[in-house]
Amino acid sequence: MKFLVLFLLLVSSVHAKLNIQHWMTPEGAKVLFVQTKGLPILDISLNFDAASGKEGEKYGLASLTNSLLGSATQYRNEEQIINAFESLGAQFSGYSLKDMSIVSLRTLSRESILRKSLNIFTEVVTQPSFKQKYLTRAKRQILQSIRAAQQSPSSIASIAFNKAVFGEHPYAHEAIGTQDTIGNITTKDLKHHYQQFFVAKNLIIALVGDVSKVKAKQIARQISHGLNIGQKAKANPVVKPLNDAQDIHIDFPSKQTHLLIGQTGVNRSHPDFYPLYLGNHIFGGSGLTSILSGEIREKKGLAYSVYSHFSQMQSNGSFTMKLQTKIAQANKARKIAVQTLNNFINNNIDKQKLQDGKDNIIGGFALQTASNANILTYLSIIGFYNLPLDYLDTFTDKIKDISTQDIQNAFAQLINTDKLVIVSVGQKIKNNGK
Template identity: 40%
Template sequence: MNMQYIRKTLVTGLAVLTAGFLAFSTAAQAGVKIQKWQTSSGSEVYFVENHDLPIVDISINFAAGAARDTAQKSGVAGVTRYLMTLGAAGMTDEKIANKMADVGAILGGDFDADRAAFKLRTLSSEREKTQALDVFTKILQHPDFPEDVLAREKARIIAGLQESATQPESISSKAFMAALYGSHPYSLDESGEVDTVGRISRADLLDFYRQYYGAKGAVVAIIGDLSREQAAAVAESMTAGLPESAIKAPIPAVTLPTQPVEKRIAHPASQSHILLGYPGIKRGDPDLFPLYVGNYVLGGGGFVSRLTEEVREKRGLVYSVYSYFAPMAEAGPFQIGLQTKKDQAEDALKLVKETLDNFIKNGVTEAELKAAKANIIGGFPMRIDSNSKILDYLSMIGFYKLPLNYLDTYNSSVEKVTAAQIKDAFSRRLKPENFVTIIVGDPDAK
């Protein structure tokens, strides 16, 4: 039997098993039992044992997101995380990819303002698991940051940034975060800037890696076909060789705007792209569930939301309109977004503001509250119907230090929300008179 056939069989088998996770009954996922401990090197481990299928999912999270950049070196955090996967312990990016494909393993990851994460999905059989973990561990502990790969990726990132600078969605998002957060590190673009990315050197990546990829403070999440003892051994091996850097200071608190900001940006697009908002909440905030349930009614529930009903369905002023809270380590944004014809921009924006003001002033009706709860609770099983989704929750719970019973109490937390709590939370946390508003494609912009 040739190696190409073996490799194809393994990859296909893992794809089939991965798809099988979606077929789990919600009863099988009820009451997720999370075990927690600390490695000898100071990393926290969150583990869910599940032997239903021969697969293991692993994630390791570092406080090494874009908010750890500086304005002068914006982009270093993201390039560091990405290049770690493109050369390690003498292996080229091609060799890393081939060794993973050889055993049907999948390498992935996430990156945002707060954290940098690496993910691995592997079969739990000994040969496949051992080879995949060996490559994964080398990526974490011995990144090479090859000069030629750095030059190639810098050119690719710069080209992407230049392209983004012509797109109204990207322009509005970047302008919104800059206006909302000012000098706070959340204002920094996760991809960096053209000039700062162009200046990134291999030494910058090595310095960032040594400073922010230490074992202390790292969060390991594991779910799948392992025993507690096997999971502990995996976590120890992954973290023992990480840099010995100290736990970093928390991201600074966000200063709330004290006056409105409006920025109008010219663009040749036929539509206006409008964003408006205010700093929202942190992870673990006691107002999270009242704001989440309330926002489902306001603009998070799609076609059943107030904003869609008032601005799109009744008046036909927008192509789309939505709102959301994005909790982060510090106050993440509350954002309302809409797209409309340029000649309708002012009317649409005015109606959005009126709808929001009315919502904050009067709150939700009992009928709206009941429907929102039913939809949120009814949809919750789909949020934990696979090991990969549970892995993301384990990482979030660990990184943001949420209660271990977060998943078990999620639906009851939603059910407990009252109309009075929603009205109180929105009136305290959002100040429309101090909102940031960005209009890209404004016909009167200079």
């Protein structure tokens, strides 16, 4: 769900320009700030390049480190931290993805409350104490989640697909970790990961709310000053393109077959980002109105839901088509999905579908900055992925200018339907996938 919130950045934008102010703290943290008025609230998001791509073979270390921020500091235990935030009406949260580890605060911007909540927040982020009892509890919870995922055909398919597409790349493993790696992680590992990656030069600070720029600078400086300066993390390597097709079936006693079909995708700075984005919206990203849904769901009745998407991350992500279908229809469904993709690549898009796709994207643009939280997400993504500050202002213009030929060329250059990864999870039937 959290990944979806970040992904929404790619499908929306705004008509009204945001006045994004930016600077660097003396310690080297990048800051992006938007002042909003009307509600006495301030949202802060700290985005560290400290997620699963930076944990080596200790899968789950980044997620565990992030989850234990807020459990204890050098001066307070977990209960005291929780009570301190609650007494001020402040909300503290954190989570770790494959690219970034995020720690956030929502607080009233009234000076007396802001000062106290910011002091607690700064203490939690800059002076954590990784206690064994909290690590033991977190491990137990994660292991329960891993066991639950092993009983989910959708999760099993996703894990197998990522391994096949990403190979030896850090994106190949799940951010949550595995039973074996989680069991071996120690408090020493947490401290080392924190000391290396939770540093000022590896931090993007996003602030949105009813405070002045002067106050925002004071807040950002207080946070970054409490951290070690450190070094910016090295970028993840580029994901290598697939050399061959892979057909993977995992036998599982489910009522339906879960299908994932795709291959390596693009990163956020790829020159074909916009035509690929618009093309995917038309092909399989726009729900029931998409071409893929029309073929699989409406014409053939093979699945209730089918969609496609590009996952753009720091390194090039993946392109995926996903659906569930009756076991006896799995063979037919996958063939039609691949055929539909081939037809999309090799034939011009209907002019009306092209225009409808543009209108749909542009029409939903303004809704995504209706709250501080949504603006905060934009700032975090723009800062972390080094997108231009006018990314939002120019988005609709770039979508408007895309032609059918642009989309066809972009898909043809990226997608090779002879080298697709096809993962199916469900009860095996004769000649499945042949």
